[in-house]
Every structure is written in C-alpha cells, then in structure tokens.
Amino acid sequence: xxxxxxxxxxxxxxxxxxxxxxxxxxxxxxxxxxxxxxxxxxxxxxxxxxxxxxxxxxxxxxxxxxxxxxxxxxxxxxxxxxxxxxxxxxxxxxxxxxxxxxxxxxxxxxxxxxxxxxxxxxxxxxxxxxxxxxxxxxxxxxxxxxxxxxxxxxxxxxxxxxxxxxxxxxxxxxxxxxxxxxxxxxxxxx
Numbered sequence: 001x002x003x004x005x006x007x008x009x010x011x012x013x014x015x016x017x018x019x020x021x022x023x024x025x026x027x028x029x030x031x032x033x034x035x036x037x038x039x040x041x042x043x044x045x046x047x048x049x050x051x052x053x054x055x056x057x058x059x060x061x062x063x064x065x066x067x068x069x070x071x072x073x074x075x076x077x078x079x080x081x082x083x084x085x086x087x088x089x090x091x092x093x094x095x096x097x098x099x100x101x102x103x104x105x106x107x108x109x110x111x112x113x114x115x116x117x118x119x120x121x122x123x124x125x126x127x128x129x130x131x132x133x134x135x136x137x138x139x140x141x142x143x144x145x146x147x148x149x150x151x152x153x154x155x156x157x158x159x160x161x162x163x164x165x166x167x168x169x170x171x172x173x174x175x176x177x178x179x180x181x182x183x184x185x186x187x188x189x190x
Contacts, residue, residue, distance in 0.1 A: 006166070034107045035062050035111070036059055038050075038064055038110060040065075040066075040125060041115065042070050042115055044144070045144045046115050049144055049175070056177070058127055059111065062102055062104075064112075064128045065096065066124055067099075070083065077118070088122070089140055094127040097124070097131060108137060109138045109140065111142060112141050116143050116144070116148040116149075119151045119152045121143070126160065138165050141153070141166070142171075144183055154166070
C-alpha cells in the first residue's frame with residue numbers, strides 16, 4: 001500500500017512540475033505578444049542567439065542586413081582600411097540597409113542584437129535605429145563578443161538615443177536556454 005501511495009505521489013509531483021514549467025514558459029512568451037527580435041550578425045553567432053530569443057518569446061525574427069554584405073576582408077579589424085575599421089572610426093558612418101518592408105509600428109518590445117565591434121555596437125545598428133520609429137517601444141539590447149563587455153555599447157546607444165525606453169542590455173555568449181529564458185522573463189516582466 002505504501003508503494004502505491006509513493007508511486008501516486010511521485011506521479012503527482014512530476015505532473016505539477018511539468019505544469020509549472022509549461023506555465024512559466026507561457027508567461028515568458030506571453031509577456032508581450034508583440035515582440036520583434038532584430039539582429040545584425042556578421043558571422044552567425046548573434047543570429048543564433050536571436051533565433052533562441054525569438055523561440056522563447058514567440059517574437060518575430062528580423063535580420064538587420066547590410067545592403068552590401070560584409071566579406072571576411074571587410075571584417076579584418078587588424079586592417080585600418082577594412083570596411084568595418086573605417087566605419088567604426090567614423091561616428092557619422094551609417095552603412096546602408098538592405099531594403100525590407102518590415103513595419104515595426106505594431107511591436108511593443110524590440111530586442112536589438114549585435115556583435116561588439118571596437119567596444120561598441122556596429123554602425124549599422126545606428127542606421128537601423130535611425131530608420132525606424134522606436135519611440136514608445138521597450139528596446140532591449142543584447143550582444144555577443146569575443147572579449148568585450150556590453151556595457152559601453154549600451155551606454156553609447158543610450159547617450160545617442162536618450163528618448164528611447166532602454167532596458168538593461170546583456171552579453172549572451174554561450175548562454176544556455178534556461179539562463180536565457182530567466183533573463184528574458186526578468187527583463188520583459190518589469
């Protein structure tokens with residue numbers, strides 16, 4: 001009889017745990033049904049993180065794509081004449097975006113992802129922000145990096161666009177789904 005009661009108790013615990021996990025995941029994805037996960041990714045690393053965020057939130061994925069894709073030579077940060085070096089050394093540089101018809105007016109929350117370049121967001125992120133009306137939206141930056149922190153890039157974005165409703169950004173290098181889900185839940189429910 002004790003074995004039967006223990007078995008029933010174990011099944012109930014498993015059921016309640018599964019229900020709680022499902023409910024928690026639904027809370028994250030329903031935190032705002034109008035989320036956009038916009039990202040620029042030169043090598044694919046940031047793109048993968050953006051896909052994970054879109055999966056967790058149920059948000060729409062949007063690639064911030066340059067009109068002219070970056071080549072390996074363009075990304076050579078050791079070459080002062082490479083495209084990325086020239087852009088990052090010119091605070092007024094605004095690389096052209098690939099033409100898209102995505103209207104972001106209907107989104108309440110916009111995640112903006114990017115790799116860290118020279119301790120900053122790539123200039124194409126400025127092009128994106130300046131070409132869209134983000135006023136009244138919650139803007140959540142996220143980044144990937146080979147060695148830099150996100151804090152300076154977020155600080156500079158906030159300084160450049162002080163009228164936007166910025167949330168705290170996060171560096172998302174090799175972050176597991178559980179940690180990513182916890183961060184999203186915390187940032188979208190405050």
